[in-house]
Amino acid sequence: MSQYHYLIPEITLLTLGILSFCYGFMRRESKTVWIFSFLSILIPIILSLFYFTENEFSSGLIKIDPYRQFLKVLIYLSGLFVLILSYESFRKSSKSVEYIFLLILALCGMAIMIFANDLLILYLSLETFSLSLYILAAFYRNERFSIEAGLKYFILGTLSSILLLASIVYFYALTGSSSYDAFRLINRGEFSMLIGFIFLIASFAFKLSLSPFHAWAPDVYQGAPTPVTAFLSTAPKVAVFAALLNIFLEIHSGIKLNEFITVISILSMFVGNLLALRQKDLKRMFAYSSIAHAGYMFMAFLLPNHALLSSLIPYLVVYVFMNIGAFAFILGIKEGEKISSYFGIGKNAPLFAFSIVAILFSLTGIPPTAGFMVKFNLFKNVLASGYGELVFFALFMSILSAFYYLRIVFYIYRDTPLFQTQQNGRLNYTIAFFSALFLLTLGVFPNLILI
Amino acid sequence: MTDFIHPGIVLILGAFLLPALPKNFRGPYSVLLATVGFFFTLVAEQGTYGYMSLFGVEISPLVRVDKLSLIFAYIFSFIGLIGIIYCYHIDDWIQQLAGLLYTGASVGVSFAADILSFYLFWEMLSFCAVLLIWSQRTKEATEAGYRYILVHIVGGLSLFAGVMIYIYQTGNLQFDSFMNYSGELFWWLTLIGFVLCAAVPPLHAWLPDAYPSATIYGSVFLNPFTTKAAVYALIRGFPGAEVLIYLGSVMAVYGVIYALLENNLRRLLSYHIVSQVGYMVAGVGLGVITLGLNGSASHAFNHILYKCLLFMSAGAVIYATGKEKMTELGDFGRYAPITALSFFVGAFSIAGFPLTNGFIGKSPIISAAGELKNAFAYIMLNVATCGTIISIICKMGYYTFFSSRKSDYQVRQTPLNMRIAMLITSSLCILIGIFPQFFYYFLPYPMNYEPYTAQHILDTLGIFSFTGLVFAIFLKILKPKPYLNLDIDWFYRVGAKYSIKSLNKTVAPAEYEFINKIWRWLIDGVIIPVSGRITAYEDRKMNTLPAFLSSLAKTISDGLACFHTGKVQDYAFYMLSFIGLVLLLYLLF
Amino acid sequence: MSFKKILYITCLIVVILEIVFLKLMHLGHGYFEFEELPAFGALVGFWGTLFIIIVAKSLSKVVTKREDYYD
DSSP states (O other): OHHHHHTHHHHHHHHHHHHHHHHHHHHOOHHHHHHHHHHHHHHHHHHHHTTTTSOOEEOSSBEEOHHHHHHHHHHHHHHHHHHHHHHHHHTTOTTHHHHHHHHHHHHHHHHHHHHBOBHHHHHHHHHHHHHHHHHHHTOOTTOHHHHHHHHHHHHHHHHHHHHHHHHHHHHHHHHSOOBGGGGGGOOTTOHHHHHHHHHHHHHHHHHTTOTTSOTHHHHHHHHSOHHHHHHHTTHHHHHHHHHHHHHHHHHTSOSOOHHHHHHHHHHHHHHHHHHHTTOOBHHHHHHHHHHHHHHHHHHGGGSOHHHHHHHHHHHHHHHHHHHHHHHHHHHHBTTTTBGGGGTTHHHHOHHHHHHHHHHHHHHHTOTTSHHHHHHHHHHHHHHHTTOHHHHHHHHHHHHHHHHHHHHHHHHHTSOOTTOOOOBOOHHHHHHHHHHHHHHHHHHHOGGGTOO | OTTOOOHHHHHHHHHTTGGGSOHHHHHHHHHHHHHHHHHHHHHOOSEEEOOEEETTEEEOOSEEEOHHHHHHHHHHHHHHHHHHHHTTTOOOHHHHHHHHHHHHHHHHHHHBOBHHHHHHHHHHHHHHHHHHHHTTOSHHHHHHHHHHHHHHHHHHHHHHHHHHHHHHHHOOOBOOOOGGGTTSHHHHHHHHHHHHHTTOTTSOTHHHHHGGGSOHHHHHHHHHHHHHHHHHHHHHHOTTOHHHHHHHHHHHHHHHHHHHHOOBHHHHHHHHHHHHHHHHHHHHHTTTSHHHHHHHHHHHHHHHHHHHHHHHHHHHHHHHHSOOBGGGOOOOTTTOHHHHHHHHHHHHHHHTOTTSHHHHHHHHHHHHHHHTTOHHHHHHHHHHHHHHIIIIIIIIIHHHHSSOOOSOOOOOOOOHHHHHHHHHHHHHHHHHHHOHHHHHTTSSSOOOOOSOOHHHHHHHHHHHHHHHHHHHHTTTTTOOOSOEEOOTHHHHHHHHHHHHHHHHHHHHHHIIIIIHHHHHHIIIIIIHHHHHHHHHHHHHHTTHHHHHHHHHHHHHHHHHHTTOOSOHHHHHHHHHHHHHHHHHHHHHO | OOHHHHHHHHHHHHHHHHIIIIIISOOOOOSSGGGGSTTHHHHHHHHHHHHHHHHHHHHHHHHEEOTTTTO
């Protein structure tokens, strides 16, 4: 029974989510449902905080330790912020109850995915949240792009699920077990082992939108409703990175996949940054930017265990807040995905403009923001492990990224006296401001996050 | 750090919230914050806390709470609270913010264990003081603020140099007694830095220059902190430095002499700060026995109470009438009995009348002078008492609150919060005076001292009555006159004027006639053509690089974009073919 | 009774008290020999104040200026 004791936050999340769904389904009264669902995410976060002090717990199927708890809380937080961001867009929608429930279901799946200690649990949880996400991506059923996004995501996602299943089958055939613990037993040189890993990484790379498994991302990000895009670009990435992290920590730096990882991250950085340059739609641009960031983060898997943890986890935290902030400001003004909407914000709403600038600086990696600190930390660690050329390439690509991020800043501070910025929701403003504040604070006091 | 919450940090961080609050909440919030700060000081337990590593240097501990720092922290945070109550009604958040910061910084000074954080808080003091001076928003105040900051920069630099040499020579970051290094260069530099802030002549002129220029609330905040923080620093760093005995004794008399000549209420009180701090400085110098150090600490504590009381009642007079010259006041006691009462409680305290806290505060210092057989200090400090009585009780008290009305002033009712602040402080002055032993328990060193001896009381009464007698005799001569008294600041106020004039005559023509011409020739003839050449070269050769890079990026990006057809089957094809390619490569190699 | 008269009488009482308690009954002890003078407090009060007034007045000849001196 003891594993249920450890899963109380997740069980609470699910129960409260179902309860608020039932309530909302019967009453169809919008505001209360939002508050209920807000609470049903907030309460598990608070509950999880009590588990931080506890030691490791491990059973056959799940495993819990402090860093998994931490990443889970990060996912819940991003879910909470996305919920707040969605309020303006879905408040008047008749399907807001269903939207929220799918969001909570996806969160639950991701949490289980982080805790998984068995490939089958991993698969089940992956499917749980993927299915919710497919529906969420196609949530505007009357819009062609949204439907197209959902379908693309669904079909390609199925393909990646098949790859994952194939890798599970391989591992099972080789070790006779589907538990992560079996990774320790593997014979490292074996080719069939390698196939299993390549399939596994390929299927994860799809979820992380790493090149060349990225092609769905821009279309889906553009087509999906903007709050859903914010969700897609944060929470699933954390979950999948966490699962990959768990697996890599079990392997103990055994397998020789370094070339594979290097190629994938180089491709991702290259494609992400270069194609982001030509985008006019901000959502699409952020899709490519998230491909590039995933590429940076994927470099961390070249590192030995300790360095891997200490460079990936801070990056994930900062990445989540950067992206939440970015989508908060896209949602904060009318037609925020068009770059021309940013004319003259510097005059009309200086504080908002300041938050945007801080977030964009952080995305680019300019001090004194947290984005710089974590990027610096990651590059330093990779350099220390002897991948000088890779770091040089990543640095070059980061410089390139300044062009498309800072283009928005130029628009913000350009003089256009006749242009009136149309605001869209104070909540989004507040979220953008707070994530900017958070990024600046971490940039000035990096010791808070760099372990 | 969980068992200790630094009240200074609480005050400083909390103060920055103040401007964000709506207007009506600022007063209550600042009172609340000051109360919280005072509370955290009260519950602070002795010990050392905190740790920090900076550029590879380990600094530990950061915070030191012992009896010496506690007594100063108590009074600093308490007087901050009183000051905040006093300015509760004003609609100027800059002053409240600066007051809270000032309080926090001085608590920080008294708790700082390492010399770097001490220096940081120390510099913050001058910054807050200048804010308070400038918030008077007159031309005089602005100029006085600039003079204040210039003088304090000099002192701060001297202190900084001293501190840096100290760290370099000893490798020690702790702020402890410097007396083992007596006579070294950094000893002198640090001493000068401290002594300047303690307003020891001839480095004192900033004080009577700046404090009367601040707002009436500002001067309540200004008078306790900087000089008494300097006294704390002296007690901590230079106990028993003999030079301080003579500086302090001379300073005590110097202050009252100038005070006697003054006409402006707050300028008179400012000179009294100089005089009273003189006692404390002398006490530090007499610190080879702990009685002297105890005396300094106790005098600082009590001095802050009655001096703030005096400044508050002077402020109340100025608030009520708008006048601050004795030649324009007179007969004010009739209109504001509470103000008059508080003033006389403060005045008798500062003069050291028995049953007030001034008496029990400074007697240990005078007794220490006696025990060390230092007749000079003993006589000078007693003479300074005479001067204090005649200038503050007799002159200021008589010509402000009694005497005849000298100009036609309007009287405004003082706000309730000002009166509350004054009454709390007056009752404390009396209470401490009646129960000295309870107060002595908090002093930094254990001490068995009884201020109320027959000899002491009778001597004091003798001094009081005969000073009154002399005043009665010289009443005509001592009548305040509307004049200004020059002080050391003449050198830098007038000196600066003349030096600028002489520079205008000598350096400026040379500059314009000679250097400027050469310079112009250099710029026009050499630099501009050469840089033009360089730019042209750069345009030709270097600009191609970014253009090339951007066109390259565009080409590649165009090429890559072809792959994004938007068709699912293509995407699936990329994925599968990549996996196939990788597998193939692994199989081959 | 005028203010001045009260003052004179107070001074007289204090001097008497000082002599009675300190000189005749030996209730106190000074740190220095010069404190053994009769009515030492009164002497300090008188001469000290006089000293200060004289110094201040002679100093004011040098330092006292009109109020617009610096302008």
